[in-house]
Amino acid sequence: MLKRALAGTVGVAAALRRPCLTTTRHAGTLSSAVNSMLLRSLKDHYLEVAKMTMPPKVAPPDAFSIVKGALDSDGPVLKRSYGNEEISLYVTRLLSGMDDESSGIDQLFLHVDVSKPGQDESLIFLCGLYEDALGIHSVSMRPKDMKTRYLVIPTQYIGPNFEDLDERTRDAFHSYIEERGVNESLFKFLQAWLYVKDHRNLMRWFKTLGMFIDGGKKQS
Structure with missing residues:
Protein backbone atom coordinates (compact mmCIF):
# COMPACT_ATOMS: atom_id res chain seq x y z
CA MET A 1 0.00 0.00 0.00
CA MET A 52 16.17 58.93 -47.67
CA THR A 53 17.55 61.69 -49.88
CA MET A 54 20.10 63.91 -48.18
CA PRO A 55 19.86 67.70 -48.61
CA PRO A 56 22.27 69.39 -51.05
CA LYS A 57 25.70 69.92 -49.56
CA VAL A 58 26.05 73.39 -48.06
CA ALA A 59 29.36 75.00 -47.13
CA PRO A 60 29.65 77.09 -43.97
CA PRO A 61 30.53 80.79 -44.22
CA ASP A 62 34.17 81.24 -45.26
CA ALA A 63 35.47 82.33 -41.85
CA PHE A 64 34.28 79.12 -40.14
CA SER A 65 35.67 75.59 -40.35
CA ILE A 66 33.80 72.37 -39.55
CA VAL A 67 35.03 70.62 -36.40
CA LYS A 68 36.30 67.11 -37.19
CA GLY A 69 34.05 64.40 -35.72
CA ALA A 70 31.26 66.84 -34.89
CA LEU A 71 28.58 64.57 -36.40
CA ASP A 72 29.38 61.88 -33.83
CA SER A 73 29.71 64.08 -30.75
CA ASP A 74 27.89 66.72 -28.71
CA GLY A 75 30.74 69.17 -29.12
CA PRO A 76 31.04 72.27 -31.30
CA VAL A 77 30.07 72.15 -34.96
CA LEU A 78 31.96 75.19 -36.26
CA LYS A 79 34.98 77.15 -35.12
CA ARG A 80 36.78 80.28 -36.22
CA SER A 81 39.41 82.69 -34.95
CA TYR A 82 38.71 86.39 -34.50
CA GLY A 83 41.82 88.27 -33.43
CA ASN A 84 43.00 86.43 -30.33
CA GLU A 85 39.57 84.92 -29.73
CA GLU A 86 38.28 81.45 -30.55
CA ILE A 87 34.62 81.32 -31.53
CA SER A 88 32.90 77.93 -31.13
CA LEU A 89 29.34 77.20 -32.26
CA TYR A 90 27.11 74.42 -30.91
CA VAL A 91 23.66 73.78 -32.40
CA THR A 92 20.50 71.81 -31.64
CA ARG A 93 16.86 72.07 -32.68
CA LEU A 94 14.86 74.88 -31.12
CA LEU A 95 11.54 73.28 -30.19
CA SER A 96 8.39 74.79 -28.75
CA GLY A 97 5.13 73.25 -27.63
CA MET A 98 3.70 73.75 -31.14
CA ASP A 99 6.54 71.95 -32.94
CA ASP A 100 6.50 68.37 -34.13
CA GLU A 101 8.72 66.20 -36.27
CA SER A 102 6.81 67.08 -39.43
CA SER A 103 7.58 70.78 -39.10
CA GLY A 104 11.17 70.32 -40.31
CA ILE A 105 14.26 71.97 -38.93
CA ASP A 106 13.38 75.62 -39.30
CA GLN A 107 14.30 76.84 -35.83
CA LEU A 108 17.77 76.30 -34.37
CA PHE A 109 19.14 76.79 -30.87
CA LEU A 110 22.66 78.23 -31.18
CA HIS A 111 25.23 78.26 -28.39
CA VAL A 112 28.07 80.70 -29.09
CA ASP A 113 31.27 80.36 -27.05
CA VAL A 114 33.80 83.21 -27.19
CA SER A 115 37.10 82.24 -25.53
CA LYS A 116 40.36 84.12 -25.02
CA PRO A 117 43.80 82.70 -24.16
CA GLY A 118 44.67 82.88 -20.49
CA GLN A 119 41.04 83.40 -19.47
CA ASP A 120 39.33 80.85 -17.22
CA GLU A 121 35.86 81.92 -18.35
CA SER A 122 34.12 82.19 -21.69
CA LEU A 123 31.52 84.63 -22.90
CA ILE A 124 28.41 82.60 -23.77
CA PHE A 125 25.52 83.63 -26.00
CA LEU A 126 22.42 81.43 -26.23
CA CYS A 127 20.51 82.33 -29.38
CA GLY A 128 17.58 81.38 -31.56
CA LEU A 129 18.64 81.13 -35.21
CA TYR A 130 16.19 81.37 -38.11
CA GLU A 131 16.57 81.63 -41.87
CA ASP A 132 16.18 85.41 -41.78
CA ALA A 133 17.08 86.40 -38.22
CA LEU A 134 19.08 85.67 -35.08
CA GLY A 135 17.78 86.50 -31.61
CA ILE A 136 19.80 86.48 -28.39
CA HIS A 137 18.14 84.75 -25.43
CA SER A 138 20.89 85.23 -22.84
CA VAL A 139 24.46 86.42 -22.30
CA SER A 140 26.66 85.12 -19.50
CA MET A 141 30.21 84.48 -18.34
CA ARG A 142 30.83 80.84 -17.47
CA PRO A 143 33.86 78.91 -16.26
CA LYS A 144 35.31 76.04 -18.24
CA ASP A 145 36.98 72.79 -17.28
CA MET A 146 40.30 73.45 -19.01
CA LYS A 147 41.01 69.72 -19.36
CA THR A 148 37.88 68.92 -21.35
CA ARG A 149 37.05 72.44 -22.63
CA TYR A 150 33.41 71.78 -21.78
CA LEU A 151 31.27 74.31 -19.99
CA VAL A 152 30.88 73.89 -16.26
CA ILE A 153 27.45 74.54 -14.77
CA PRO A 154 27.74 77.94 -13.09
CA THR A 155 27.45 78.18 -9.31
CA GLN A 156 27.38 81.97 -9.20
CA TYR A 157 25.28 84.80 -10.60
CA ILE A 158 25.37 84.75 -14.42
CA GLY A 159 23.74 88.09 -15.16
CA PRO A 160 20.31 89.61 -15.76
CA ASN A 161 17.68 88.41 -18.19
CA PHE A 162 18.63 89.64 -21.63
CA GLU A 163 15.21 91.25 -22.12
CA ASP A 164 15.76 93.28 -18.94
CA LEU A 165 18.72 95.07 -20.51
CA ASP A 166 18.07 98.40 -22.19
CA GLU A 167 17.68 98.47 -25.96
CA ARG A 168 21.06 100.12 -26.60
CA THR A 169 22.90 97.37 -24.70
CA ARG A 170 20.93 94.62 -26.46
CA ASP A 171 21.74 96.16 -29.84
CA ALA A 172 25.43 96.39 -28.89
CA PHE A 173 25.51 92.66 -28.03
CA HIS A 174 23.92 91.85 -31.39
CA SER A 175 26.60 93.95 -33.12
CA TYR A 176 29.28 92.16 -31.06
CA ILE A 177 28.42 88.67 -32.33
CA GLU A 178 27.61 89.87 -35.85
CA GLU A 179 31.17 91.23 -36.10
CA ARG A 180 32.32 87.68 -35.37
CA GLY A 181 30.23 86.26 -38.20
CA VAL A 182 27.39 84.93 -36.05
CA ASN A 183 24.22 85.78 -37.97
CA GLU A 184 21.49 84.28 -40.16
CA SER A 185 24.05 83.39 -42.86
CA LEU A 186 24.87 80.32 -40.72
CA PHE A 187 21.34 78.96 -40.94
CA LYS A 188 21.46 77.04 -44.24
CA PHE A 189 24.63 75.15 -43.34
CA LEU A 190 23.55 74.34 -39.76
CA GLN A 191 20.08 73.26 -40.93
CA ALA A 192 21.58 70.81 -43.45
CA TRP A 193 24.17 69.65 -40.92
CA LEU A 194 21.48 68.87 -38.32
CA TYR A 195 19.45 66.96 -40.91
CA VAL A 196 22.46 64.74 -41.67
CA LYS A 197 23.19 64.27 -37.95
CA ASP A 198 19.57 63.32 -37.22
CA HIS A 199 19.63 60.87 -40.14
CA ARG A 200 22.86 59.28 -38.92
CA ASN A 201 21.59 59.02 -35.32
CA LEU A 202 18.33 57.42 -36.48
CA MET A 203 20.14 54.79 -38.55
CA ARG A 204 22.49 54.09 -35.65
CA TRP A 205 19.51 53.70 -33.30
CA PHE A 206 17.76 51.12 -35.50
CA LYS A 207 21.01 49.20 -36.00
CA THR A 208 22.07 49.23 -32.33
CA LEU A 209 18.64 48.20 -31.11
CA GLY A 210 18.49 45.39 -33.66
CA MET A 211 21.88 44.09 -32.56
CA PHE A 212 20.72 44.11 -28.91
CA ILE A 213 17.50 42.21 -29.70
CA ASP A 214 19.46 39.72 -31.82
CA GLY A 215 22.02 39.06 -29.11
CA GLY A 216 24.80 41.28 -30.42
CA LYS A 217 24.79 39.98 -33.99
CA LYS A 218 25.40 42.49 -36.75
CA GLN A 219 22.34 43.33 -38.79
CA SER A 220 22.72 43.02 -42.55
Missing part, protein backbone atom coordinates in the same frame (compact mmCIF):
# COMPACT_ATOMS: atom_id res chain seq x y z
CA LEU A 2 2.77 2.36 0.97
CA LYS A 3 4.52 1.58 -2.30
CA ARG A 4 1.32 2.32 -4.23
CA ALA A 5 0.88 5.60 -2.32
CA LEU A 6 4.46 6.66 -3.09
CA ALA A 7 3.96 5.75 -6.73
CA GLY A 8 0.79 7.87 -6.81
CA THR A 9 2.61 10.82 -5.24
CA VAL A 10 5.38 10.62 -7.83
CA GLY A 11 2.75 10.44 -10.58
CA VAL A 12 0.97 13.57 -9.28
CA ALA A 13 4.27 15.45 -8.99
CA ALA A 14 5.21 14.52 -12.55
CA ALA A 15 1.79 15.60 -13.78
CA LEU A 16 2.14 18.95 -12.01
CA ARG A 17 5.56 19.50 -13.56
CA ARG A 18 4.51 18.79 -17.13
CA PRO A 19 2.27 21.88 -17.64
CA CYS A 20 5.15 24.11 -16.47
CA LEU A 21 7.43 22.63 -19.09
CA THR A 22 4.77 23.16 -21.74
CA THR A 23 4.27 26.78 -20.62
CA THR A 24 8.02 27.43 -20.70
CA ARG A 25 8.30 26.03 -24.22
CA HIS A 26 5.30 28.11 -25.30
CA ALA A 27 6.79 31.27 -23.76
CA GLY A 28 10.09 30.60 -25.47
CA THR A 29 8.38 30.14 -28.84
CA LEU A 30 6.33 33.30 -28.35
CA SER A 31 9.40 35.30 -27.34
CA SER A 32 11.29 34.10 -30.41
CA ALA A 33 8.37 35.07 -32.64
CA VAL A 34 8.14 38.54 -31.07
CA ASN A 35 11.89 39.04 -31.48
CA SER A 36 11.73 38.00 -35.14
CA MET A 37 8.80 40.33 -35.79
CA LEU A 38 10.60 43.23 -34.07
CA LEU A 39 13.85 42.56 -35.93
CA ARG A 40 12.03 42.54 -39.26
CA SER A 41 10.36 45.83 -38.41
CA LEU A 42 13.63 47.44 -37.31
CA LYS A 43 15.38 46.24 -40.46
CA ASP A 44 12.58 47.57 -42.67
CA HIS A 45 12.77 50.97 -40.99
CA TYR A 46 16.57 50.98 -41.22
CA LEU A 47 16.43 50.30 -44.97
CA GLU A 48 13.72 52.93 -45.42
CA VAL A 49 15.80 55.57 -43.59
CA ALA A 50 18.91 54.54 -45.56
CA LYS A 51 17.08 55.42 -48.81
Whole structure:
Protein backbone atom coordinates (compact mmCIF):
# COMPACT_ATOMS: atom_id res chain seq x y z
CA MET A 1 0.00 0.00 0.00
CA LEU A 2 2.77 2.36 0.97
CA LYS A 3 4.52 1.58 -2.30
CA ARG A 4 1.32 2.32 -4.23
CA ALA A 5 0.88 5.60 -2.32
CA LEU A 6 4.46 6.66 -3.09
CA ALA A 7 3.96 5.75 -6.73
CA GLY A 8 0.79 7.87 -6.81
CA THR A 9 2.61 10.82 -5.24
CA VAL A 10 5.38 10.62 -7.83
CA GLY A 11 2.75 10.44 -10.58
CA VAL A 12 0.97 13.57 -9.28
CA ALA A 13 4.27 15.45 -8.99
CA ALA A 14 5.21 14.52 -12.55
CA ALA A 15 1.79 15.60 -13.78
CA LEU A 16 2.14 18.95 -12.01
CA ARG A 17 5.56 19.50 -13.56
CA ARG A 18 4.51 18.79 -17.13
CA PRO A 19 2.27 21.88 -17.64
CA CYS A 20 5.15 24.11 -16.47
CA LEU A 21 7.43 22.63 -19.09
CA THR A 22 4.77 23.16 -21.74
CA THR A 23 4.27 26.78 -20.62
CA THR A 24 8.02 27.43 -20.70
CA ARG A 25 8.30 26.03 -24.22
CA HIS A 26 5.30 28.11 -25.30
CA ALA A 27 6.79 31.27 -23.76
CA GLY A 28 10.09 30.60 -25.47
CA THR A 29 8.38 30.14 -28.84
CA LEU A 30 6.33 33.30 -28.35
CA SER A 31 9.40 35.30 -27.34
CA SER A 32 11.29 34.10 -30.41
CA ALA A 33 8.37 35.07 -32.64
CA VAL A 34 8.14 38.54 -31.07
CA ASN A 35 11.89 39.04 -31.48
CA SER A 36 11.73 38.00 -35.14
CA MET A 37 8.80 40.33 -35.79
CA LEU A 38 10.60 43.23 -34.07
CA LEU A 39 13.85 42.56 -35.93
CA ARG A 40 12.03 42.54 -39.26
CA SER A 41 10.36 45.83 -38.41
CA LEU A 42 13.63 47.44 -37.31
CA LYS A 43 15.38 46.24 -40.46
CA ASP A 44 12.58 47.57 -42.67
CA HIS A 45 12.77 50.97 -40.99
CA TYR A 46 16.57 50.98 -41.22
CA LEU A 47 16.43 50.30 -44.97
CA GLU A 48 13.72 52.93 -45.42
CA VAL A 49 15.80 55.57 -43.59
CA ALA A 50 18.91 54.54 -45.56
CA LYS A 51 17.08 55.42 -48.81
CA MET A 52 16.17 58.93 -47.67
CA THR A 53 17.55 61.69 -49.88
CA MET A 54 20.10 63.91 -48.18
CA PRO A 55 19.86 67.70 -48.61
CA PRO A 56 22.27 69.39 -51.05
CA LYS A 57 25.70 69.92 -49.56
CA VAL A 58 26.05 73.39 -48.06
CA ALA A 59 29.36 75.00 -47.13
CA PRO A 60 29.65 77.09 -43.97
CA PRO A 61 30.53 80.79 -44.22
CA ASP A 62 34.17 81.24 -45.26
CA ALA A 63 35.47 82.33 -41.85
CA PHE A 64 34.28 79.12 -40.14
CA SER A 65 35.67 75.59 -40.35
CA ILE A 66 33.80 72.37 -39.55
CA VAL A 67 35.03 70.62 -36.40
CA LYS A 68 36.30 67.11 -37.19
CA GLY A 69 34.05 64.40 -35.72
CA ALA A 70 31.26 66.84 -34.89
CA LEU A 71 28.58 64.57 -36.40
CA ASP A 72 29.38 61.88 -33.83
CA SER A 73 29.71 64.08 -30.75
CA ASP A 74 27.89 66.72 -28.71
CA GLY A 75 30.74 69.17 -29.12
CA PRO A 76 31.04 72.27 -31.30
CA VAL A 77 30.07 72.15 -34.96
CA LEU A 78 31.96 75.19 -36.26
CA LYS A 79 34.98 77.15 -35.12
CA ARG A 80 36.78 80.28 -36.22
CA SER A 81 39.41 82.69 -34.95
CA TYR A 82 38.71 86.39 -34.50
CA GLY A 83 41.82 88.27 -33.43
CA ASN A 84 43.00 86.43 -30.33
CA GLU A 85 39.57 84.92 -29.73
CA GLU A 86 38.28 81.45 -30.55
CA ILE A 87 34.62 81.32 -31.53
CA SER A 88 32.90 77.93 -31.13
CA LEU A 89 29.34 77.20 -32.26
CA TYR A 90 27.11 74.42 -30.91
CA VAL A 91 23.66 73.78 -32.40
CA THR A 92 20.50 71.81 -31.64
CA ARG A 93 16.86 72.07 -32.68
CA LEU A 94 14.86 74.88 -31.12
CA LEU A 95 11.54 73.28 -30.19
CA SER A 96 8.39 74.79 -28.75
CA GLY A 97 5.13 73.25 -27.63
CA MET A 98 3.70 73.75 -31.14
CA ASP A 99 6.54 71.95 -32.94
CA ASP A 100 6.50 68.37 -34.13
CA GLU A 101 8.72 66.20 -36.27
CA SER A 102 6.81 67.08 -39.43
CA SER A 103 7.58 70.78 -39.10
CA GLY A 104 11.17 70.32 -40.31
CA ILE A 105 14.26 71.97 -38.93
CA ASP A 106 13.38 75.62 -39.30
CA GLN A 107 14.30 76.84 -35.83
CA LEU A 108 17.77 76.30 -34.37
CA PHE A 109 19.14 76.79 -30.87
CA LEU A 110 22.66 78.23 -31.18
CA HIS A 111 25.23 78.26 -28.39
CA VAL A 112 28.07 80.70 -29.09
CA ASP A 113 31.27 80.36 -27.05
CA VAL A 114 33.80 83.21 -27.19
CA SER A 115 37.10 82.24 -25.53
CA LYS A 116 40.36 84.12 -25.02
CA PRO A 117 43.80 82.70 -24.16
CA GLY A 118 44.67 82.88 -20.49
CA GLN A 119 41.04 83.40 -19.47
CA ASP A 120 39.33 80.85 -17.22
CA GLU A 121 35.86 81.92 -18.35
CA SER A 122 34.12 82.19 -21.69
CA LEU A 123 31.52 84.63 -22.90
CA ILE A 124 28.41 82.60 -23.77
CA PHE A 125 25.52 83.63 -26.00
CA LEU A 126 22.42 81.43 -26.23
CA CYS A 127 20.51 82.33 -29.38
CA GLY A 128 17.58 81.38 -31.56
CA LEU A 129 18.64 81.13 -35.21
CA TYR A 130 16.19 81.37 -38.11
CA GLU A 131 16.57 81.63 -41.87
CA ASP A 132 16.18 85.41 -41.78
CA ALA A 133 17.08 86.40 -38.22
CA LEU A 134 19.08 85.67 -35.08
CA GLY A 135 17.78 86.50 -31.61
CA ILE A 136 19.80 86.48 -28.39
CA HIS A 137 18.14 84.75 -25.43
CA SER A 138 20.89 85.23 -22.84
CA VAL A 139 24.46 86.42 -22.30
CA SER A 140 26.66 85.12 -19.50
CA MET A 141 30.21 84.48 -18.34
CA ARG A 142 30.83 80.84 -17.47
CA PRO A 143 33.86 78.91 -16.26
CA LYS A 144 35.31 76.04 -18.24
CA ASP A 145 36.98 72.79 -17.28
CA MET A 146 40.30 73.45 -19.01
CA LYS A 147 41.01 69.72 -19.36
CA THR A 148 37.88 68.92 -21.35
CA ARG A 149 37.05 72.44 -22.63
CA TYR A 150 33.41 71.78 -21.78
CA LEU A 151 31.27 74.31 -19.99
CA VAL A 152 30.88 73.89 -16.26
CA ILE A 153 27.45 74.54 -14.77
CA PRO A 154 27.74 77.94 -13.09
CA THR A 155 27.45 78.18 -9.31
CA GLN A 156 27.38 81.97 -9.20
CA TYR A 157 25.28 84.80 -10.60
CA ILE A 158 25.37 84.75 -14.42
CA GLY A 159 23.74 88.09 -15.16
CA PRO A 160 20.31 89.61 -15.76
CA ASN A 161 17.68 88.41 -18.19
CA PHE A 162 18.63 89.64 -21.63
CA GLU A 163 15.21 91.25 -22.12
CA ASP A 164 15.76 93.28 -18.94
CA LEU A 165 18.72 95.07 -20.51
CA ASP A 166 18.07 98.40 -22.19
CA GLU A 167 17.68 98.47 -25.96
CA ARG A 168 21.06 100.12 -26.60
CA THR A 169 22.90 97.37 -24.70
CA ARG A 170 20.93 94.62 -26.46
CA ASP A 171 21.74 96.16 -29.84
CA ALA A 172 25.43 96.39 -28.89
CA PHE A 173 25.51 92.66 -28.03
CA HIS A 174 23.92 91.85 -31.39
CA SER A 175 26.60 93.95 -33.12
CA TYR A 176 29.28 92.16 -31.06
CA ILE A 177 28.42 88.67 -32.33
CA GLU A 178 27.61 89.87 -35.85
CA GLU A 179 31.17 91.23 -36.10
CA ARG A 180 32.32 87.68 -35.37
CA GLY A 181 30.23 86.26 -38.20
CA VAL A 182 27.39 84.93 -36.05
CA ASN A 183 24.22 85.78 -37.97
CA GLU A 184 21.49 84.28 -40.16
CA SER A 185 24.05 83.39 -42.86
CA LEU A 186 24.87 80.32 -40.72
CA PHE A 187 21.34 78.96 -40.94
CA LYS A 188 21.46 77.04 -44.24
CA PHE A 189 24.63 75.15 -43.34
CA LEU A 190 23.55 74.34 -39.76
CA GLN A 191 20.08 73.26 -40.93
CA ALA A 192 21.58 70.81 -43.45
CA TRP A 193 24.17 69.65 -40.92
CA LEU A 194 21.48 68.87 -38.32
CA TYR A 195 19.45 66.96 -40.91
CA VAL A 196 22.46 64.74 -41.67
CA LYS A 197 23.19 64.27 -37.95
CA ASP A 198 19.57 63.32 -37.22
CA HIS A 199 19.63 60.87 -40.14
CA ARG A 200 22.86 59.28 -38.92
CA ASN A 201 21.59 59.02 -35.32
CA LEU A 202 18.33 57.42 -36.48
CA MET A 203 20.14 54.79 -38.55
CA ARG A 204 22.49 54.09 -35.65
CA TRP A 205 19.51 53.70 -33.30
CA PHE A 206 17.76 51.12 -35.50
CA LYS A 207 21.01 49.20 -36.00
CA THR A 208 22.07 49.23 -32.33
CA LEU A 209 18.64 48.20 -31.11
CA GLY A 210 18.49 45.39 -33.66
CA MET A 211 21.88 44.09 -32.56
CA PHE A 212 20.72 44.11 -28.91
CA ILE A 213 17.50 42.21 -29.70
CA ASP A 214 19.46 39.72 -31.82
CA GLY A 215 22.02 39.06 -29.11
CA GLY A 216 24.80 41.28 -30.42
CA LYS A 217 24.79 39.98 -33.99
CA LYS A 218 25.40 42.49 -36.75
CA GLN A 219 22.34 43.33 -38.79
CA SER A 220 22.72 43.02 -42.55
